[in-house]
Amino acid sequence: MNLVKSMGTIGGLTMVSRVFGFAREMLMSRIMGASGEADAFLVAFRLPNTFRRLFGEGAFSAGFVPLFSQRFHGPGGMEEAKKFSEEVLAFFIPTLLAFTLIFEIAMPAFVWAIASGYADEPQKFELTVFLSRITFPYLLLISLVSFFSGILNSLTKFAAAAFAPALLNVAMLIALLVVPTGGAASATALAIGVTAGGFLQLALLWNSARRAGVSLALRKPRMTPGVKQFFVVVIPATLGAGVYQISQLIDTFFATRLPEGSMSYLNYSDRLNQLPLSVIGTALGTAILPHISRFIAKGEPEEAAKVQGNAVDLSMLLCLPAALALAVVAGPLVAALFQGGKFTANDAYITGNVLAIIASGLPAYVLVKVITPGFYAREDTKTPVKTAGVVLLANIALNFALIPSFGIYGLAAAISLCSWLNCVMLYVILSKRGHFRIQPWLWGRIARQFAAGLAMVAALAGVRMLLGDWFAGSVAERLAGVLALVGTGGAVYFLVAFLIGGMDRDAILVLMRKKKAV
Incomplete structure (x- = not known):
């Protein structure tokens, strides 16, 4: 496997998406500032993204990619892999439709549960509910994108899936350019842009899968052996991802109780932190999972461990300087990129401090992306569930301990500390089992x-x-x-x-x- 080439394809196209993402955030910061309307939109955008990570990228890939790879590289070849994909899709679509409908109806209650800090401001609360109803269908669309991405990644065709997020950023950029007035009007345009971006991404991935020879037919849901095997693997992974995403929602809950602008500070700092995480960590994790799965299926655990070792080496080579640089020059970077218009120097100062704290956990974020495929490739999704549960409890405790004294900085510190806790636990477990050790x-x-x-x-x-x-x-x-x-x-x-x-x-x-x- 040419790990550098695979990561280069994913990371390079992810970088293209991130460039568009930065353009979007730079324009948004100037048009929206760190305002109540910006906070409302960011909560509304976080909701489908949270469940996207729950149903889509993390849990789905963990369960689907190894099983698809087994069939594709087995005696049945592509035909067996396509049959398995159609069987899974038959359950996936109705589940997503029902889930989306339920949340559209119950959105006020759900927003109150995670952003009750806005309940004392009726106008802000109602805007958050309204925007959330517009953005939530993005969950259904992007989960289907993740489905087709899993197929393409299993075929080691990474380009379309890596580029797809750029379409979301382009759609949101266009929304801001069309409605540059700020306030609720721009927030509404952004929400519409989110869902439009989901349609664009799905069109790209569906067409890419078709061109790769994977044209799927719609079937009636049937509990076949393949579907049962998929659920056995994916349900624990969903629970594990669910624990992590609950942790993200808890962060949102605390952030909405902090002064106005806190969601914006967290968003812009996370945007810079996510650049190396996505380009390095996610790219490597995506690239190595199908290869580790293949080596495990062939009974070659030493080769699987070698792939992970090379991934750790490459990830730290690129991640350590990014983390150190962000910690040292967070303030100047935030000022250069986001300060201007309605985003003041004080907003930039606070965001820079938040970024410096969060960036201290960046190596751990990236290592988790490299370590977890060692579990998923062995169809072990239960262990990450257990570690995620410990991290969730630690996150809650740290938020209660740190936020009263340090505010948004305490929230950032809790995020960083929990990432290191998760990383250390996963590595120790994988090492004790003899699957992977850092030599x-x-x-x-x-x-x-x-x-x-x-x-x-x-x-x-x-x-x-x-x-x-x-x-x-x-x-x-x-x-x-x-x-x-x-x-x-x-x-x-x-x-x-x-x-x-x-x-x-x-x-x-x-x-x-x-x-x-x-």
Whole structure:
């Protein structure tokens, strides 16, 4: 398996989506600011996204991809894999339709449950309910996108699924450009853009699957052996993802009880934090799951462990500098990207502090994405459920302990600490079972990567002091400041990492020789 190539395809196209996402957030921050209407939209957008992760990306992929791969690489080949897909789809669509309908009817009660802090402001509460009803069908659409993504990823065709989120960002960008007035009008346009983006993504993935030779027929739901096997695997994964998503909703509950703008601060900081998480962690996790599943099915656990080891090496090489950089230059980055219009310097200052705290958990977020395929490939979705349950309880306790004294910063700290707790527990369990251990050479490599990161931190601190007010200056000054940070940080980190052995120098030299030969 060419792990770098697979990750490059996913990560590169994910980066395209993130660029559009940043454009969307930059425009939204200036039009909406950290206002009550912005908070209302962000809660409404979080609801379908929460259940998307529950029913779609995480749990569905964990159950579907290994089982599809088994059939595709088995004696039945593509025909057996298509039959299995049709059987699962026959249950998937009615379940999503019923779930969406129930929540559309009960939306006021649900919004009250997770955002009761808005109940004292009737206008804000009603706007949140209204926007949530517009955005919630996105759940059905994006869950079907995840279904077709699972098929394409199992066939190691990653491009369409990686690019699809860009369509959502484009739809939301268009909504902001059409209705740039701010307030409830722009919030409503954004909500419509969310659902429109879901339709665009589904069209892309359905067509990509059809072009890959997977044209599925609609069947009547039947509890076949394949469907039973799927539910045996996916229900624990859904429970595990459910515990994690409940944790996300708990964060929303606490954030809505904090001063106005808190949801916005959390959103914009998370946008920057999600960039390396999606480009590195999600890309690697998506790339390695089908390959680990194949090695496990072939009875080659050593090869599966090798894939995970290479993934940890690559993820830390890219993730450690991102986490350290975000912690050091969070303030200038937030100011350069989001400050302006209705998003004030104080809004940027608070968001930067939140980002610096959340970024401290970034390596753990990424490692979880790399570690969990070791469980899912073995059809073990129960263990992540148990660890997620512990993390949920820890999150609640930390929120109650930290938020009264530290406000939004306490909420951010709880998020980071819980990510490390989840990472450590999952790794210890996988290691004790003998499925995967970080070898001494890899520990040494990570230590060298961290040393290179510290050298980068010193360089970034110097750039930050030198450029001073550029990050809140003109467009040209902001662009130059961000490019200086990225360029200096990247050059120092990778040069030092190369010199002290923080990366596979032989592989890099071979790659360079190949390029010269061309």
